Amino acid sequence: MAALFGVLLMAATPCAAADDDPGRAQFVRSCGACHTAERGGANFSGPNLFGVYGRRAGTAEGFGYSNTLAKADWTWNERALDRWLADSRKGHPMAEMAYRQPDAVKRALVIQYLAKMK
Numbered sequence: 039m040a041a042l043f044g045v046l047l048m049a050a051t052p053c054a055a056a057d058d059d060p061g062r063a064q065f066v067r068s069c070g071a072c073h074t075a076e077r078g079g080a081n082f083s084g085p086n087l088f089g090v091y092g093r094r095a096g097t098a099e100g101f102g103y104s105n106t107l108a109k110a111d112w113t114w115n116e117r118a119l120d121r122w123l124a125d126s127r128k129g130h131p132m133a134e135m136a137y138r139q140p141d142a143v144k145r146a147l148v149i150q151y152l153a154k155m156k
């Protein structure tokens with residue numbers, strides 16, 4: 039019985055431990071359907087995010103943004119990204135990205151990862 043319990047515990051351990059970069063793992067899980075973040079990565083339905091941290095919004099090469107981002111006058115710093123990921127349509131009702139991540143820890147993981155990708 040004790041041995042069986044041990045096996046069950048091991049099976050329940052999250053496999054995120056297999057990826058040594060939890061920020062990358064969180065990015066792939068939360069954003070990977072619409073974004074890449076490596077240098078030269080493709081634009082999917084959302085733009086490639088390499089170098090987005092510290093860059094002016096709406097300026098990824100070759101991506102057709104909504105007017106909201108095409109005419110944006112802000113730079114993607116930690117605060118701006120955190121608000122965007124908490125609720126991308128809050129204050130930007132016409133943004134083409136509809137996304138909400140209520141978990142501040144998950145937002146921070148993704149933002150740390152993006153800050154490294156430049």
Ligand code: HEC
Nearest residue numbers: 068069072083084095096097098103104107133134135137
């Ligand atoms: C369902 C698809 C989708 C998902 C999921 C998604 N995005 Fe987006 N994202 C978009 C689209 C589309 C745009 C362009 C929005 C516009 O033009 O209004 C965008 C734009 C952005 C921008 C602005 C880029 C720039 O150059 O100004 C950032 C930053 C961003 N997304 C980050 C993220 C992150 C980080 C995640 C995951 C936590 C995420 N997105 C999840 C579709 C998505």
